[in-house]
Amino acid sequence: MNLRRISRGAAAWFEERLGLNAVMELLKRKEVPQNKDTIWTYTGSLILLFFGIQVVTGIMLAFYYKPTLELANKSIGRIMTEVPLGWIIRSVHFWSATFMIAIAFIHLLSIWIIKSYRKPRELTWMSGVFLLVFTLAFGFTGYLLPWDDLSLAATKVGTDIPRSIPLVGVWVTKFLRGGDDISGDTLSRFFSFHISILPLCLLAVLCFHIYLIQKQGMSLPLGAQERVDKKRALPFWPNFVFREAIVWLIFSGVLITMAVLLPPSLSKAADLMAPAPEGIKPEWYFLFLFQTLKIFPPKILFVNGDTVAVLVIFAGVILFFCLPLIDNKPEQRKGKFITFAAYLFILYAVAMSVWSLLS
Amino acid sequence: MCVFLTVEFFLPVLSFAQQAAPPAKAPEIQAQAQSEKIVAAPQNIKEASRIYVFLGWMWVSIAVLIYFLRLKIKEVDRLHEIKFFLPDKK
Numbered sequence: 338m339n340l341r342r343i344s345r346g347a348a349a350w351f352e353e354r355l356g357l358n359a360v361m362e363l364l365k366r367k368e369v370p371q372n373k374d375t376i377w378t379y380t381g382s383l384i385l386l387f388f389g390i391q392v393v394t395g396i397m398l399a400f401y402y403k404p405t406l407e408l409a410n411k412s413i414g415r416i417m418t419e420v421p422l423g424w425i426i427r428s429v430h431f432w433s434a435t436f437m438i439a440i441a442f443i444h445l446l447s448i449w450i451i452k453s454y455r456k457p458r459e460l461t462w463m464s465g466v467f468l469l470v471f472t473l474a475f476g477f478t479g480y481l482l483p484w485d486d487l488s489l490a491a492t493k494v495g496t497d498i499p500r501s502i503p504l505v506g507v508w509v510t511k512f513l514r515g516g517d518d519i520s521g522d523t524l525s526r527f528f529s530f531h532i533s534i535l536p537l538c539l540l541a542v543l544c545f546h547i548y549l550i551q552k553q554g555m556s557l558p559l560g561a562q563e564r565v566d567k568k569r570a571l572p573f574w575p576n577f578v579f580r581e582a583i584v585w586l587i588f589s590g591v592l593i594t595m596a597v598l599l600p601p602s603l604s605k606a607a608d609l610m611a612p613a614p615e616g617i618k619p620e621w622y623f624l625f626l627f628q629t630l631k632i633f634p635p636k637i638l639f640v641n642g643d644t645v646a647v648l649v650i651f652a653g654v655i656l657f658f659c660l661p662l663i664d665n666k667p668e669q670r671k672g673k674f675i676t677f678a679a680y681l682f683i684l685y686a687v688a689m690s691v692w693s694l695l696s
Numbered sequence: 697m698c699v700f701l702t703v704e705f706f707l708p709v710l711s712f713a714q715q716a717a718p719p720a721k722a723p724e725i726q727a728q729a730q731s732e733k734i735v736a737a738p739q740n741i742k743e744a745s746r747i748y749v750f751l752g753w754m755w756v757s758i759a760v761l762i763y764f765l766r767l768k769i770k771e772v773d774r775l776h777e778i779k780f781f782l783p784d785k786k
Contacts, residue, residue, distance in 0.1 A: 414734050424736035425747075576776060579769045583762050590758045597747055600736035 410606035428600035459661035489607035
């Protein structure tokens with residue numbers, strides 16, 4: 338039997354039923370502009386790479402993990418000590434989460450600075466903000482699952498923060514915890530969020546986000562639209578894909594190396610009755626928010642300081658979400674100020690994170 | 697060549713995955729382990745050396761793959777340029 342004939346026959350059989358040639362033609366026609374900002378286009382696909390790694394390693398961990406008070410910590414201990422290479426799988430999952438969140442922040446900040454959210458890409462930005470929120474929620478819910486002292490204390494602090502929101506705060510905290518206090522219900526609830534609700538929500542928004550990018554094409558830098566140099570646009574397939582493959586290989590190598598050389602340890606099982614450890618801090622991606630909450634005084638004009646802090650942060654998120662609508666004339670003075678605000682935000686986040694680490 | 701290198705990349709991982717699980721520890725050791733911090737590490741010197749050899753092998757494979765990808769990128773970029781500068785075909 339001629340192997341080439343068999344493979345052509347199989348391809349024709351699938352093409353008749355799936356019609357995937359249209360997708361391949363779209364990929365061949367798709368172009369990526371080449372300019373000083375092209376390097377930032379690699380961040381989007383990198384987030385996808387790390388999300389894929391999270392899904393695969395997460396499924397492997399879920400084979401052994403047990404989301405109950407008595408067995409959560411023990412099952413992770415078993416993964417690390419008894420399951421062959423279980424400690425590496427857990428380490429890859431841990432580091433991939435860190436990389437994914439870091440690159441999500443870089444992706445979003447780069448879009449902010451180069452203003453890729455300009456018309457008609459406002460919805461792409463807004464869906465991207467949702468994706469960032471879901472990614473942070475993944476980190477928050479996953480942090481509790483080892484059920485050790487640190488994760489319990491961090492979750493107590495994290496789920497207590499919404500309590501300060503007027504009217505709905507107490508309800509939100511009860512919803513997150515599955516009751517007034519952290520318990521076994523909180524663990525199973527966070528596990529459900531982590532492995533089913535959040536992946537479904539993220540996948541739905543991700544499909545919408547990718548659809549918009551394919552429909553509208555890649556954006557050009559501000560001021561480049563009138564003098565677009567068509568010679569400098571690269572075909573997505575195969576020119577850009579081969580370049581992305583190099584980036585993926587390097588980052589995968591760095592991920593596996595970090596996972597092997599710096600694996601996370603596991604503390605003893607959490608004790609619900611024990612007080613929180615001294616100097617408790619959240620994961621690095623929440624440090625700047627945590628420190629922001631700490632710098633507010635207990636009372637501001639007869640209003641609870643925590644309430645003001647939460648409302649200020651919430652207002653900041655809303656502004657962030659509506660950025661393309663606010664920055665509707667990016668080439669004017671307002672647009673330049675918003676770009677400057679992006680650099681200020683980076684400086685603020687780094688400074689607050691370092692302050693939190695050192696305090 | 698790329699297929700060969702990619703398959704070879706995964707073979708050590710598969711062989712690691714087929715490693716037999718160590719026998720269950722005695723209850724006293726398990727209880728002690730559960731009360732202390734568990735540090736993630738290779739379980740014995742053999743596993744440690746296999747993992748470090750795999751890391752080295754992985755980076756060599758990545759370097760080789762990147763070399764071939766760069767050759768392919770030069771080739772497809774050149775093809776793209778030539779097609780652009782050619783007059784329109786009838």
